[in-house]
């Protein structure tokens with residue numbers, strides 16, 4: 001790894017420790033400076049509130065002249081993040097990257113993205129469509145995913161719990177059942193039909 | 199952005215001719231310009247692979263003429279650090295001043311300006327050597343001025 005990338009990451013890690021922001025975390029995965037683990041807390045006033053979202057951060061050899069490659073390890077229901085792979089659509093991680101942006105600003109931008117989705121520039125077309133057409137189902141799904149995958153607190157929606165139980169009793173994996181139910185805005189019949197057809 | 203390729207079941211071209219590709223795309227964009235910059239710019243953006251839609255490099259002559267200074271010329275900013283490497287400036291470092299009055303190590307700024315034309319900190323844009331890009335910038339500015347004139351006219355008539 002180039003020396004500028006390594007020394008910059010070292011300085012960034014130090015700055016983050018000193019900044020004492022409890023809602024974002026970055027740490028090394030091993031001794032290598034090109035592989036980091038991040039964590040952000042879901043912002044309050046959103047369906048993701050107090051969820052813990054783990055991120056995988058890969059630092060390219062050419063950092064900071066090229067952006068870090070960031071994706072969600074914790075599954076999340078959000079128009080700009082793939083509900084399947086965790087890939088993120090965010091301009092500063094692509095053509096709006098600037099060499100003075102840091103991992104800290106990237107993580108803060110991701111928190112901002114959780115507060116304000118951009119459904120017209122989607123990463124996950126299914127989620128974005130639900131966000132636009134059925135806001136109620138979107139909020140219900142996003143919150144349930146936050147509780148199910150990101151340990152967000154609060155009582156779980158009984159309708160979601162019940163339908164997920166029914167689908168898994170039919171022998172489908174829970175993750176796949178949840179994906180199907182979410183995609184079909186919690187219409188059990190449509191979700192089962194979809195599950196049996198693939 | 200990835201969804202376009204997913205939905206159309208095809209792979210984005212990671213072309214080795216990205217710069218000529220971008221020029222072609224810019225040419226195409228100019229054809230559409232008078233109808234709607236934003237809309238076509240957005241559609242066009244989806245065809246450019248990730249990270250390849252950065253604006254072109256800063257013009258060589260402009261970069262060569264950016265003032266080179268040293269830390270003693272910066273006496274008001276004793277603790278100043280370079281925003282690219284995050285290290286504090288040292289007495290024997292060569293420092294470049296951008297027109298936006300942001301300071302960088304020469305070795306930290308030059309690789310960035312060879313990639314794209316804007317200040318790493320505030321995105322202030324330097325002129326490029328890419329005639330298509332410069333033309334595009336002018337067209338965009340012209341469009342904004344036209345819109346402003348229409349708005350002025352509108353408010354003078356109805357405001």
Ligand SMILES: [Zn+2]
Pocket residue numbers: 280281282283284285302303306
């Ligand atoms: Zn530097």
Ligand SMILES: [Zn+2]
Pocket residue numbers: 296298299300317318319320321322
């Ligand atoms: Zn600047």
